[in-house]
Amino acid sequence: MDASHCAYVGDGFGCVADIALKRNTQREMNMKTVFIAGATGYLGQHLVKEYVRRGWFVRALVRDKVRAGLLDLPAQMLVEAEATKPETLAGQLDGADLVISSLGITRQKDGLSYQDVDYQANLNLLEEALKAGVPRFAYIHVLNADRMKKVPLVTAKQAFVERLQQAPMASTVIAPSGYFSDMRDFYKMACSGRVWLFGDGSYRINPVHGADLAVATADAIDEECQWLDVGGPEVFTQTELAILAFQIAQKPLKISYLPDSLRRMALVTLPFLTPRSMHGPAQFFLTALGMDVLGEQRGTHQLSDYFASIRP
Numbered sequence: 001m002d003a004s005h006c007a008y009v010g011d012g013f014g015c016v017a018d019i020a021l022k023r024n025t026q027r028e029m030n031m032k033t034v035f036i037a038g039a040t041g042y043l044g045q046h047l048v049k050e051y052v053r054r055g056w057f058v059r060a061l062v063r064d065k066v067r068a069g070l071l072d073l074p075a076q077m078l079v080e081a082e083a084t085k086p087e088t089l090a091g092q093l094d095g096a097d098l099v100i101s102s103l104g105i106t107r108q109k110d111g112l113s114y115q116d117v118d119y120q121a122n123l124n125l126l127e128e129a130l131k132a133g134v135p136r137f138a139y140i141h142v143l144n145a146d147r148m149k150k151v152p153l154v155t156a157k158q159a160f161v162e163r164l165q166q167a168p169m170a171s172t173v174i175a176p177s178g179y180f181s182d183m184r185d186f187y188k189m190a191c192s193g194r195v196w197l198f199g200d201g202s203y204r205i206n207p208v209h210g211a212d213l214a215v216a217t218a219d220a221i222d223e224e225c226q227w228l229d230v231g232g233p234e235v236f237t238q239t240e241l242a243i244l245a246f247q248i249a250q251k252p253l254k255i256s257y258l259p260d261s262l263r264r265m266a267l268v269t270l271p272f273l274t275p276r277s278m279h280g281p282a283q284f285f286l287t288a289l290g291m292d293v294l295g296e297q298r299g300t301h302q303l304s305d306y307f308a309s310i311r312p
Ligand SMILES: NC(=O)c1ccc[n+]([C@@H]2O[C@H](COP(=O)([O-])OP(=O)(O)OC[C@H]3O[C@@H](n4cnc5c(N)ncnc54)[C@H](OP(=O)(O)O)[C@@H]3O)[C@@H](O)[C@H]2O)c1
Pocket: 037, 038, 039, 040, 041, 042, 043, 044, 062, 063, 064, 082, 083, 084, 102, 103, 104, 105, 106, 107, 108, 110, 112, 117, 121, 140, 141, 142, 143, 176, 177, 178, 179, 181, 182
């Protein structure tokens, strides 16, 4: 492994780093190793914590170890590389027993496309994992991908899933519903005094907390499961989500229902009127708002507690 690209956490650098390197190499030899891509993200941070809790040696892929250091990731090793540049990944997956990737564009504004990141960067990781002989690759996809084929984010992720499933290695695909982190938008609308919904607000979702999703992901991998559609323990209609957000925000209930035709019109016009960094995520969320988003109910975290935790 090229030590210039990696940093063992906790012992600083120089001579101390050499000692830390030896100590951690010995530790890694006695433990199973997981390489987590997307480790600095909402879900990735929970995956790192879950695998450390399960006694694995965690190599976390980060773009910038100084920025990653601020997150206080408990990973034993930070691997600094750009998954979009395959040469920076060379050798970094050697000896790993498992790769998990939650790497993808959500709100990043790097000027890269979903094809560059959600597809190509994950393919670069897959190719490196194949070279290194890693036995299993787990990937975080999206729920209902088959019903969102026209959404560029989903097209890129689905194309990667197809490459993964054709690859000569075992794989696990996790297809989650919306994350608690994305329900924040409902809460923000409630805090601002009014929630806007499309249609009659009756579509249902079971949003999932990152910690619950990390457990469900690790369990599915342990069980050698090939595909898991997964969500959280509570099912809400969109109207119920809005009511909960108003309750926790302690604001009077004000919900406006817009005709669903406006949602469909926005899907068509937004790509012409807004930059990709805006219409990309909007196309995904507006499409998901027009269907039930329900996965297998897992976990224990309640959305009311999450809303309370982000109360201003
Ligand atoms: N949010 C949801 O409700 C939801 C629902 C279903 C599925 N998913 C999928 O779950 C995955 C994880 O979601 P999340 O909410 O945890 O996302 P997130 O917080 O935005 O994390 C995304 C991760 O990908 C990395 N990344 C993004 N662009 C990159 C680039 N150009 N080069 C290298 N790394 C890059 C980020 O690194 P930096 O920290 O350096 O930017 C971060 O580690 C995503 O693929 C998403 O599509 C999300």
